[in-house]
Every structure is written in C-alpha cells, then in structure tokens.
Amino acid sequence: MSNILLSVIIPTYNVETYIVECVDALLKQISAPNEIIIVNDGSTDGTLALVNQHYGHLPQVKIITTVNGGAGQARDTGIEAAQGEFLFFCDPDDIVVDGFVHELQQVFLAHPETELFCFNSQMFEEGQRHITRSKVQHNMVGKQASQQVFSSLLCNGSYTSAAWSYAVKRNLVEQHRMRFRDRVHEDHQFTLAAYVCSQHAWVSKEIYYHQRVRHGSLTNSRKSDDYFLQRYNAFMRAYSTLKVALGRSPLRKKLEKEYLMHSFRLMIYLSLYNGTAVPEYVVNAIRFLGGQHEPANIKEWLLIHRPHMFIRLQNIKVNKALRSAA
Template identity: 25%
Template structure:
C-alpha cells in the first residue's frame, strides 16, 4: 500500500515527540520538516529539556503559530527524560520520535502510518541516511521489499543489524506499547538499545519499509562520533540488564545479543586512544564473547573478523579498523 492509499477513516492522530536541547542552530529545520508533512493529523511535542540557549523561545514561537504544537518546558534531565515527559501526555494512537537536529521527508509520517495500517503492525520502520553539513549523504542502502516480522524475528534481525537498527527515531509505535512501565532509562547513554527490544517484544507485527525518509545529522559531538568519554561505559550497565532479561525471558536470542554487544564494545574500545582501565574492561568483554561471535554465521563479517584478529592482540584490531576507515 502506497502512502496515498491510506484507507478513508484511517488517519489516526500521531504524536510527534521532539526532545530539544542546545540545538538552536538546527531546531527550525527539524520542526519545519514536520509542519509540512503530507499527513496533517498530528500533535507535536517540543520538549525543551532545560536548554540554555534560545531553544525555549523558538519552541514557544512555533506553538503560537501552529495549534498542533505543544511545548513542555522542564529542567534538564537528558534525552530519555524528555521523551518520557511527552509519552506521558501523548493522546495519539501512534507515537514517533525525531531528534531535534535531524529532519524528515515530507511523507515520513504518511509512509509509516500507511505501513502500520496496511499490515496491522504495532511498529512501523523506515530507513535513514546520515547527513553532514557539506551535504554528504552516507547511504544505508535499503532492501527492495517491505518485510513483516513477528516479535522474535524482529529482535533477532535488529540485533544482527540486518534490516533496521535499535534507534528510537525513524519508527512509528502504537501508543498502547507504552501503557505499561516501558520507558527510556533516565541518565544513561544507549537508551534506545535498552528500550526498543522491549517495545518489539510487546508487539505482534513489525513492518519495515525500504523507503528512506529520515535524515540523521552527523554532528561532531554525536554519540556515534569517534570521541571517547567515560559516559560511554554506560554500555556495560545496559548490557548487564539486557543479559539478565534475555536469560530469563528470551534465552534463544542470547547469541544475537552477544553479537550486538560485542560490536558495541569494539566501537567504544577503538575510541580509547591510550590504554586505561576502561580499555581493559572492554577488552575483557570482547575476549569473553569473541569465540561464539566468530563462529556465528549470522554475525556481521566485520565483527567476526575483529573477533578473529583479537586472538593476535588489540593492535591487530586497531590496524584493521584504521585501514577500513582510511579507505572510506
């Protein structure tokens, strides 16, 4: 079903949640991309998370110009806390999240609603590209067809990083998934990894389209950037919580989880330029899982190669990834 083929009467209210913090330079681009959506039945939450710049005023100006916009001003609590504040107030049938330095195509919401309605899906997923200031797009090539998963297969696919990622953004969620106690963990990085699998586990169907409709802006201070900070060790807390949950509730998915965690451990490990206690902890975790990941044919080739090279020492892994990055 194409976006224009949404059945008459199937235009439910969609709650768009945009956390706002220190994005004065990019906020208008984001909000404007939502206001011009071809799908207009929206309530738009701009959550000013105690931003010290002019973002609060920009949000208020938008709310005066468009009645669909609702502004929440709150003390700084982080991305998760900002999302949660709006989730608690959302009145839509569906929720979608957009980061305030990103932007979307004009049919972003219409595409996702069409996907959810036509497949009776609890979660609908679109594809994304990375965007830089110089206009450079690092394209994640989408698959050719729409795919529909049950919850187990969707979690496995996501952890193996095949058809979609763990990100909160770029997805449409049935609001009933949040009616229980599922919320984003306050104060932790990798909050999407910690939460998306829970939402999928509560879903009957997850529909994934090949359409690119989300632009993820690559900032120098982005969490996926190359700079290490001790805060990134939050991955260990997230990992421990997920491992306990999977052992109790989804033991058949422990292998893909270990593959995904190993990939993240490698990413953070490579950001540490000089050996320290964090480096040693991550290296221990990599060695703990490397054997099972190496022999898992479903794991990404790059991750398996890194696990193989780990037997020759950490310098081999660093050389391998430096070589890959230089060829990009």
C-alpha cells in the same frame, strides 16, 4: 482506539541552530489531530523562544518545558502527554522526509495489528546534506515478525538502539511500562524491548530518517573512560532485558547470541576509533558470555576464544580506514 494516529516527541536542549529545520520538515506531513510534542529540556539558549514564536499558535504542536534532566527524561515526559496510536521519537537536529506519515497511515489501515513501523535511515555531515551514507538498512520489507526484523538488523550490522529508528504502538509502551529513565545511553533497553516485546512489524523500503552528524557532538568527539563504562553497563542491562523478555521463545538462544556478537563488535570498534584500548571488562564479558555460544565461523571463534588477537586484527582495519579518511 485513538483518532490520533501519531505523536512525534522531540526532546530539545540548546538546539536553536537546528530545531526550526527539524520541525518544519515534520509539519509538511503532520496536521491536527496528529501531534508534535516538543519537550524543552531546560534550554539556556534561544530554543524555547524560537519554538514559541514559530509553533506556539499551531494546534498540532504542544510545547512542554521541564527542568534539564536529559533526553531520556524529556522523552518520558512526552510519552505521558502523548495521545497518538503510535509514538515516534525524533531528535531535534535531524530530518524526517516526506512520506513517513502517509505510509504509516496506510499500513495501519491495512494492518491494524502493526505494533512497530520500521524504515531505513542515512547520515549526513553537518553542512553537507548532499553527502550521505547508510545508517539503518533493512534486508526485508512489508509485514514481518518483529523479532525476525531485530535478528536481521543484528546480522547485517546496522542495528542501532537509537529511538528514532522506528515508530512504536503506544499501547505496547504502556503495557510493558517502557521508559527511557537514564540520562545517558537511555535508549538501549527501550529499543530492545520494542523489538522483542512486539509481535507485528511493518518494514518500509523507504529512507525516511536523515541523521545529522554534528561537529563536536558526542558521536564525533573523543570519549572518556566513564563513557565506555556507562556504555557497557547499558549493554548489560539491555542483555538482561533481552533474556527475560524472550522467556521460552524458540528464538531466544539465536537472538541472545546475535545481540552479543553485535554488541561486542560495536564496543570494540568504539574503542578502536577512539584511539583507546578496549576495556578489560569488555574482553572478560566476551570470553564469559560469548563462551556460552557456539561460534558459526572463524571470525566468531577468534572473537570469543582469542579476543585480543581479534582486536589486533580489527585495529589494523580501523587504522587503514582512518588513514584513507584523512
């Protein structure tokens, strides 16, 4: 067992505007031997100079520079360097609030079998920190089975594959050879594996993570056809991982269906909010994969058996929401 509780891994690429605020918030609660690993992913702005100037002298901060390869490769580099019991992947433009490390420490002391530390999160618009909306919202708290936590998030619609939505035991990551690898949509398989391969989770009732929604970021920008195809391929790889990882679990059929329903709705909404048609390969997957499961209600029946009608109905809701937001 390591005497280092936590390794925070921050992939950074051209984030000179945000990186100091992000790291300063973490330093309020992280001291040696816990560690912050900043992986400079070949930044071409002043990110590396700022990091070296502000944190190069601190014993709890490690700074690694790599050739630009994307956030997934940078996180994998951080994993190789990490020594903590838990790994936490923080994005360089977001904020972790006080209490996160203290609760993780208390939980690990009381429940050393914990493999996944989960918490709530919220989003804020750039320049409007005081205006927030919920992101990940857990319906259960305390000691839980990891797959039940996964199921709960899928059912309430707040599941995200974002790697910042939990801290995970490093031994679990190494045991299952979990890595990010891909340059885009790199966290789908990793996060899914974290939930289905672990057994013991702790769910905090607190909101520890504040996600910044940046103007002009991928989250807010118009997405290309290639983006949707890559997103679909990431979904299919993650779905295959789910089927293999669950094996003969009694929850296999339930979790497969919940993951499919959640993913189908998300891919539909991504297209509709983008103002583009839902790709036909998504519609075909809904019919084929969804058709292997019994719908629980009329909405699921429409989604599986009348996907085009379901999409038209959702488009009415989306257009109404967009008009209200304008």
